[in-house]
Amino acid sequence: MIRVVALRKAAVAGLCGAAAMEAFWFVTGKLGLPTIDLVAQLSAVQFHRWPLLGDAAGLLAHFSIGICWAMFYAFFFWGRFHLRPVLQGLIFSIAPAMLAILVVYPELALMRSQSPMVVLDLHRFFAPITPATVASLLLSHALFGVIVGLMYRRPVGYAVGNRPAPPHLRRPGRSHGKRNANATGFMFATGIECSYPTIEHGRWRRDEMDSTRHYEFWQEDFRLAREIGITHIRYGPPLHLIFQGPGRYDWDYIDPQMAELEEFGPEPIIDLCHFGVPAWLGNLQNPDIGRALEEYAGAFAERFPWVRFYTPVNEMYVCARMSALDGLWNEQLRDEGAYARAAWNLANASIRMSDAILKQRQDAVFINSESSEFYQPCCPDPEIQKIAQAANERRFLPLDLIFAHALSPHMHDLLCAQGISNEDIARLQHRTVPRRSILGVDYYEWNERLIDRQGHAVALGELFGWYVIADQYWRRYKRPMMHTETNKMDADGAARWLWRQWHNVQLLAKSGVPLVGFTWYSLTDQIDWSIAMGESVGIVYPVGLFDLNRESRIVGLAYKHLIDMFRDQPDYRECRALKEIMQ
């Protein structure tokens, strides 16, 4: 898969583009300007005795060709250049125009010949091409390109307020196996990418489950996960589609999948809030999201009492940073104070959600996954040191809040400046963290960053590695840990990355850190993560165990090899750290 394409949108754009060309030729013909009539020429090939039928066939052929070119544009050209859509369409139109001038138009003249065979030379072949024909073809194709460029935009996601079709109903008898065959075995996990932030200042919803067609292929996706040997799957029901308002839920978006997971597995780690909130809640600056998500978590746990593993809010730091500091998602702000407010709201929501779940299921296990980040100052310049220190304090803020760790003075003051009282902060600091809380540490090759001489954070690659960075988190929070996300934006090098991450996990476990699981994220390729989902382009991000046709990637085979090799080893068949948590 090259791009995720909105086929219907491309077809309509192609149809309109072809219609615009027809209109152009009609008008220029009526004005007496030298022009061509492609439909007349197409129809004359076969239907010169029946003009009306010929015109209809000619129109049909031209519209079909327009649709095909628009599809071609959508698959191969759209989003290649960072230009305005109209310019992208205009540049693209050079290709069909050249083909029309050099091949199609001269061939049409040949097709109207009464003779079944001709002897060609270049002069005879290009005889129908005159300057007026060239000008007409160039201008009409430019018009086609402009129309297609203007109409084919935002191929993935949907306008906020719209809803994709719900997942298909469960097809019986397609699965076998049993969920949770070994409850205390090491967790070999993957996830279904499920991010749903808004962009364009709340007007456009990204929905990765929709873009990757999980709503269509969900049963196949779970089957593939089981086939690889996955024991646990990080799974995020679409909060923005399910939670319609206080006390109002549309469970059609999750009931079939949960029934399948309950029966056959893999064991789900339910991710209740993944980078976005329903439109009626606004954005992460809304102080009411804690109360609302508490209600949602309670309702979810009540409906699915068999679910034991939860991630109340996924990657709170990343969500707050991308929304309130980097200006990409949701509120799209670039403000340190707004970051603190978003982090506070998310942490507060996470705590309230955990409490609501515990009311339904006292032995619930919480896997609080967070992106492990590290900022290294490039030089002894005090200003650079200060920027790096602030960035390092910022990354810990949400976890400090949910794990009742002392805040740095700077972060404490930042929260107070947002109107959050000392009493509220103290309430979180003195709370008893649920015993079955696991710290999930995600790691990607850009998580280690250098603060350069200009004070900008630039990716360092794998400098210290997951072992060192995760160890920082272990020493700070002293919680059982899990490697909850990793992948590599290099389909061929991903197997190498997988094994190297795995060796990091083994080394940290050997050093005495209680580790319960490892995750390759995600099961399928993702969409637009190379641009942090900041725009709706539809670029395939090939990090999945399977591509979007559900064909295995090399890393999928490598992960199966790894699981087959380790799952029956004594330390993994029964994971002591997980056993202690589950008791």
Next chain:
Amino acid sequence: MIRGFLDAHGYDPGPSQRPYSSGAISGILATVPAIGVLVAFGSLRIEAAILGLSSAATLGLGWAAMAIAGAAYARFWGRAANSVRSGWIFGMSFGFALWAAGAVLVLPLLSGGRAPAGNAAAGVVLSLIVWGAAVGILVPFVHRPLHESLERAAKNEDVGPSAAVEKTAPPRAQAQPARKS
């Protein structure tokens, strides 16, 4: 340049995939409807005359050429060729390219400038577009039974622990420092 546009990251088929065989089989199967079009438009007879072959020999040659073209299609389009949803458009564009490059340019070159015209020329373009659409639709389905199973492919040592090792060997001088005598 075209390859650059097609070469989306992660686009190459994986070790468990069989693009050449699935493409060749699909190419042969897709020739059946294309022959129907060629016969209906009288194009087959004209092409045979241009090539100086009998209709049967032209068909045999065509089948062989389309098997190669099918294999080329599946390899060139990589993982995209496995798409049930989009294969038809990829195949049609490939069929159109074959027509523009092959029937329009190569055939007259091979035959001293003789080319189909009239209905026969229309039949040639239509048959190649039909062939392309058919091959694009067929490849994902033909590919499935040919695909190596996950179970078997995952046993390959290349995806095992040795995958962790850096593939690019260090320069010899660095790898084996000269021993002091």
